[in-house]
Structures are given as structure tokens and as C-alpha cells.
Amino acid sequence: MKKLIIANLKMNTKPSEFKDYAMTLATKAKLSKNSIVVCPPFTHLVAAREFLGGSKVAYGAQNISDEEKGSFTGEISASMIKDLGATYVILGHSDRRNKFKENDKLINKKIKTALANGLKVILCVGESLQVRESKQASAFVRKQIDDDLKGIYENELEGVVIAYEPIWAIGTGKNATNKDISKMVGVIRKEIETQFSAKAAQKAIVIYGGSITINNYKKIISNEDINGVLIGGASLDVENFSVIVRENY
Numbered sequence: 001m002k003k004l005i006i007a008n009l010k011m012n013t014k015p016s017e018f019k020d021y022a023m024t025l026a027t028k029a030k031l032s033k034n035s036i037v038v039c040p041p042f043t044h045l046v047a048a049r050e051f052l053g054g055s056k057v058a059y060g061a062q063n064i065s066d067e068e069k070g071s072f073t074g075e076i077s078a079s080m081i082k083d084l085g086a087t088y089v090i091l092g093h094s095d096r097r098n099k100f101k102e103n104d105k106l107i108n109k110k111i112k113t114a115l116a117n118g119l120k121v122i123l124c125v126g127e128s129l130q131v132r133e134s135k136q137a138s139a140f141v142r143k144q145i146d147d148d149l150k151g152i153y154e155n156e157l158e159g160v161v162i163a164y165e166p167i168w169a170i171g172t173g174k175n176a177t178n179k180d181i182s183k184m185v186g187v188i189r190k191e192i193e194t195q196f197s198a199k200a201a202q203k204a205i206v207i208y209g210g211s212i213t214i215n216n217y218k219k220i221i222s223n224e225d226i227n228g229v230l231i232g233g234a235s236l237d238v239e240n241f242s243v244i245v246r247e248n249y
């Protein structure tokens with residue numbers, strides 16, 4: 001089964017190091033049957049255009065401003081990354097929600113801005129350990145989906161990938177079990193059905209992210225309930241990441 005495999009490099013690597021990364025990945029991914037996306041820091045996007053442009057590997061950013069242009073010092077707009085050939089943007093990552101205090105209202109505005117500029121959105125949702133332990137995980141994720149996708153038209157959902165990323169599993173080495181993943185993916189699809197339609201739920205692209213490594217990737221990516229994965233730490237080693245993207249699932 002063809003999977004969507006996304007790398008989130010977060011705030012790691014330098015632009016000068018990205019050339020090798022991109023060239024290696026572009027070469028190794030050539031015959032892959034999967035869809036591959038790399039999201040490096042903004043500063044790497046020029047190199048991404050140069051070394052990934054025209055390859056099998058798409059690229060995107062890890063954030064955008066909710067504003068289109070103007071006096072927003074230090075911000076980067078959707079049209080700027082689009083102009084560099086980016087096709088995706090990660091929004092709602094728990095780093096942004098927790099460390100930069102981004103709320104669902106802001107994330108919703110960013111999603112609309114991204115879609116209006118022709119970018120595909122990788123929308124991250126997921127509960128904390130505390131929420132999970134209080135048995136509120138499903139309700140919490142359902143509310144994130146509702147709030148983040150408010151006012152989005154059903155036909156626009158084609159441009160949205162929903163990444164279930166339980167916060168307790170990100171960068172902790174404690175990835176969710178396939179049972180946990182399938183259960184929450186079911187919850188997410190059901191919510192899409194409630195908010196949009198059964199057809200939208202069936203077509204929705206839902207992926208998982210959280211502590212996927214070169215040792216556990218096969219078992220997780222082969223889960224038929226998910227359309228793919230978002231990989232942080234394990235995507236930094238391009239050799240390992242290349243192994244993961246070349247596999248048939």
C-alpha cells in the first residue's frame with residue numbers, strides 16, 4: 001500500500017548541510033512507491049528548491065504566518081514559501097501549540113491562509129499524557145478537529161492531511177501501539193463524517209507521528225488504518241530515512 005511519509009526536521013541541521021541531505025534523499029527515493037515530503041526549516045527552502053525540485057520528494061515548511069503580508073517583522077507568509085516551490089506546511093504541531101501558545105483559532109486562520117495560497121496542510125492533533133490518563137483523549141482530539149477545520153469547505157479537505165500525534169509519544173521513545181493508533185484514527189474519521197460527510201471521512205488522509213524509529217517503523221507504517229506517518233528525530237539521519245521511504249508497505 002502506498003503511504004505518505006513526511007519528515008519534520010524541526011530546528012535541526014544548517015542550510016549548508018541540507019544540500020547533501022536533499023541530494024541523497026532525492027537519489028535514494030527515486031524508485032519509491034510512497035509519497036515523500038520533507039519539511040526543513042525556512043532557511044533551507046531555497047536549497048530544497050534546488051536539490052529536490054523535479055524529484056520524487058516534495059517539500060514544505062514547518063509553519064507560516066496567519067497574515068498574508070505587511071508589517072509583521074520576523075514572520076514568513078504562505079505565498080513566500082509557495083514561491084520557493086513548497087507544496088506543504090505543518091500546522092498545529094504540539095511544539096507550536098505548547099511552546100508558542102498557538103491556539104485553535106490561530107491554527108484555523110493559518111489553515112485557511114495556507115489553503116487559499118494553494119498549499120497542502122499537515123494538521124497535527126493529539127492529546128497530552130494528562131488528557132489521555134483522564135480518558136478524555138477522544139473528546140480532546142475531536143474538539144481540535146472541529147475548531148481547527150471550522151469554516152473549511154468539504155472540497156478543501158483534499159488539501160488537508162491530519163496527523164495524529166499524541167504529545168506523550170513525540171520524541172519520547174514511547175510510540176503509540178497500533179491499537180491506540182487505529183482507535184484514534186477511527187475517532188478522527190468519525191468526526192470528519194459528523195462535520196462533513198461519510199465520503200469525506202473515507203477519503204480523509206490520516207497519518208500517525210510519534211517516536212517512529214528505524215527499529216519500529218515497519219510495524220507502524222504497515223497499519224492499514226493509516227495513510228502514512230510523520231517522522232521527527234528518525235528523519236534527521238538521511239540514510240535511515242531513505243530506508244524507511246523505500247520500503248513497500
Ligand code: PEP
Nearest residue numbers: 170171209210211232233
Ligand atoms: C514530530 O515532531 O512531529 C515527531 C513525530 O517527532 P518524533 O518522530 O521525534 O517523535
